[in-house]
Amino acid sequence: MFDVVIIGSGPAGYVAAIRAAQLGLNTACIEKSFDSEGKSQLGGTCLNVGCIPSKALLDSSHRYSDALNHFSDHGIEVSKPKLDIPKMMERKNKVVAQLTAGVGGLFKANKVTAIFGEAKVLNSNQVEVLIDNKSEIIETKNIVIASGSLPINIPVAPIDQKNIVDSTGALEFLSVPKKLGIIGAGVIGLELGSVWARLGSEVTILEAMDDFLPMADHKISKDVLKEFNKQGLNINLGCKVTSAKATAKNVKVGFKKKDGDEELIVDKLIVAVGRKPNTANLFDENSGLALDEKGFIPVNDFCETEVKNIWAVGDVVRGPMLAHKASEEGIMVVERIAGKHAEMHYDLVPSVIYTHPEVAWVGKNEAELSESGIEFKSGSFPFAASGRALATGESTGFVKVIADKKTDTILGVHAFGPSAADIVQQGVVAMEFGASAEDLGLTIFSHPTVSEALHEAAMAVNGNAIHIGNRKK
Numbered sequence: 466m467f468d469v470v471i472i473g474s475g476p477a478g479y480v481a482a483i484r485a486a487q488l489g490l491n492t493a494c495i496e497k498s499f500d501s502e503g504k505s506q507l508g509g510t511c512l513n514v515g516c517i518p519s520k521a522l523l524d525s526s527h528r529y530s531d532a533l534n535h536f537s538d539h540g541i542e543v544s545k546p547k548l549d550i551p552k553m554m555e556r557k558n559k560v561v562a563q564l565t566a567g568v569g570g571l572f573k574a575n576k577v578t579a580i581f582g583e584a585k586v587l588n589s590n591q592v593e594v595l596i597d598n599k600s601e602i603i604e605t606k607n608i609v610i611a612s613g614s615l616p617i618n619i620p621v622a623p624i625d626q627k628n629i630v631d632s633t634g635a636l637e638f639l640s641v642p643k644k645l646g647i648i649g650a651g652v653i654g655l656e657l658g659s660v661w662a663r664l665g666s667e668v669t670i671l672e673a674m675d676d677f678l679p680m681a682d683h684k685i686s687k688d689v690l691k692e693f694n695k696q697g698l699n700i701n702l703g704c705k706v707t708s709a710k711a712t713a714k715n716v717k718v719g720f721k722k723k724d725g726d727e728e729l730i731v732d733k734l735i736v737a738v739g740r741k742p743n744t745a746n747l748f749d750e751n752s753g754l755a756l757d758e759k760g761f762i763p764v765n766d767f768c769e770t771e772v773k774n775i776w777a778v779g780d781v782v783r784g785p786m787l788a789h790k791a792s793e794e795g796i797m798v799v800e801r802i803a804g805k806h807a808e809m810h811y812d813l814v815p816s817v818i819y820t821h822p823e824v825a826w827v828g829k830n831e832a833e834l835s836e837s838g839i840e841f842k843s844g845s846f847p848f849a850a851s852g853r854a855l856a857t858g859e860s861t862g863f864v865k866v867i868a869d870k871k872t873d874t875i876l877g878v879h880a881f882g883p884s885a886a887d888i889v890q891q892g893v894v895a896m897e898f899g900a901s902a903e904d905l906g907l908t909i910f911s912h913p914t915v916s917e918a919l920h921e922a923a924m925a926v927n928g929n930a931i932h933i934g935n936r937k938k
C-alpha cells in the first residue's frame with residue numbers, strides 16, 4: 466500500500482512526488498506517455514513539449530536574429546549567418562532529454578516508484594493502471610491527480626501536425642515556413658510566432674478578440690502590440706477564424722472581420738487557441754468525482770476534491786495554466802498529506818511572456834484595482850533612462866509598481882523590457898514579505914543593472930525617483 470499515488474509526471478506531479486518522498490511518504494508516480502521510440506517519458510507538457518523546448522527555440526532564434534540585425538550596432542561585422550534548423554532542433558531535443566532524464570534520476574535518488582501506464586481512479590484508495598493492455602490495481606492512502614492539459618482543437622481548423630499544427634507540431638518544423646499563420650494572440654501564439662518570425666517567416670496572427678493581452682497592464686498591452694507589429698508579428702485583432710483547409714501547396718484560412726469575410730494563404734498554420742484539462746477516461750463512474758462545465762476537476766484552495774483523500778493539482782484544476790503554479794500546488798498538497806501546514810498565495814503567481822523584450826507581471830493591475838474600488842498610486846520608470854539598458858542596446862519598455870494609496874503596500878509589479886521576468890520576480894519576493902513601495906525604494910540595487918528600473922519605479926510611486934523628473938509638489 467502506497468501513502469500517495471500521483472497521476473502524471475509534469476511539473477505538478479513530479480515535483481509533488483519528490484517532495485512526498487522527501488517527507489517520508491511511500492510514493493508512486495504514474496505516467497502514461499511514451500516518446501516516438503516507445504521510451505517512457507517523464508516531465509509532462511512542460512519539459513517535453515512546453516516551457517523547455519519553446520524556450521530553447523526562443524533562445525536559439527534570438528541569437529540568430531541578434532547576429533543578423535544587431536551585431537553591427539556594436540561594431541561587429543559578421544558575414545550573413547546561416548541557419549541549420551535540424552541542428553537547432555537537435556539542440557532543443559538534447560536539452561529536453563537531459564531534463565527528462567534528470568527527473569528519472571531524481572525519482573531514483575528519492576525512492577519514488579515510477580510506474581509507466583495509463584491510470585484510472587477507481588475510488589479514494591485504488592488506482593487502476595493499464596500497462597501493455599494488462600490491468601493492475603494499486604492500493605494507496607491518497608491520490609493526487611496531476612494529469613495536466615492538452616491543446617484545444619477547433620473543428621474549423623483540424624490539426625494534421627503537418628500543415629495545420631498545434632503548439633507541439635510548431636516546435637518540430639524542419640524548415641522555416643515562408644508564410645506562417647497563427648490562430649490566437651495568447652502567450653503561446655506570441656512565443657511561437659516570435660521564434661519563427663526571427664528565423665525568417667512572414668508571420669500573421671489572427672485573434673478573435675478586439676483586445677490584445679487583456680490580462681496585462683493596459684499601457685503594457687498597447688506598447689507590446691506596437692513593438693511586436695514592428696518585429697513583424699503582424700497581429701490582427703477582431704479576426705475570428707472560421708475555416709482552414711490544407712491543400713498540397715498551402716493552407717487557406719478563412720476569417721471573419723467586422724467588415725466582412727477574408728482569406729489568408731499560408732504555408733503552415735499554428736492553432737494556439739488555448740489548452741483544456743486532460744481528464745478523458747480518468748475516473749471510474751463510481752469514483753465519486755465529477756468535472757465542472759469546462760472539464761476541470763473542482764477543488765478548494767487546498768486542492769482537495771469533493772472526495773476525501775483525492776487531491777488535484779496543476780493544469781487540471783482552476784487557475785493559470787503555468788508550471789510554477791502547478792509545482793507549488795503539488796508541494797502544498799503532499800505537505801498537507803504529511804500533516805504539515807501549507808498554503809498557496811494565489812494572488813502572487815507571476816505571469817511571463819518570454820518574447821523579446823519579455824512581458825511579466827504579478828499582482829493586480831490598475832484596471833483591476835479600479836474595478837474593485839481599491840485606491841492606489843503607481844510609479845513607472847522607462848528603460849530608456851536605465852544606464853544598463855542603454856549600454857546593452859535594449860531600452861524598450863518600462864517597469865510599473867502599484868501600491869495601496871494609504872498603506873503604500875505593493876499591490877502589483879508590471880514590466881515590459883529586458884529581463885522583465887527576473888525584475889518582476891524581485892517584486893514577487895517583496896510582495897511575499899508584504900513590502901511597501903518605500904521599502905523597495907530603500908533597498909540597495911547593484912549598479913548598473915536593469916533591475917534598477919524596479920528600484921526607480923518603486924521610488925516613483927511616492928514621487929522620489931532620481932533619474933526622471935517626477936517630484937510631487
Ligand code: FAD
Binds near residue numbers: 496582612789
Ligand atoms: P502536464 O505538464 O500537462 O503533465 C501531465 C502529465 O500527466 C503528462 O505527462 C500526461 O501524459 C500525464 N497523464 C495524463 N493522464 C494520465 C493518466 N491517466 N495516467 C498517467 N499519466 C497521465 N508554463 C510556464 O509556467 N512557463 C512557460 O514558459 C510555459 N511555456 C509553455 C509553452 C508551451 C508551448 C506550452 C504548450 C505550455 C507552456 N507552459 C508554460 C504551460 C506548462 O507547460 C503547464 O502549465 C504545465 O506543464 C502544467 O503542469 P502539469 O503537471 O499540471 O501538467
Ligand code: AMP
Binds near residue numbers: 650651652674707738
Ligand atoms: P490563450 O488561451 O492565452 O492561449 O489564447 C488563445 C487565444 O486564441 C485567445 O485570445 C482567443 O481569443 C483566441 N481564439 C480562439 N479561437 C479563435 C478563432 N477561431 N479565431 C481567432 N482567434 C481565436
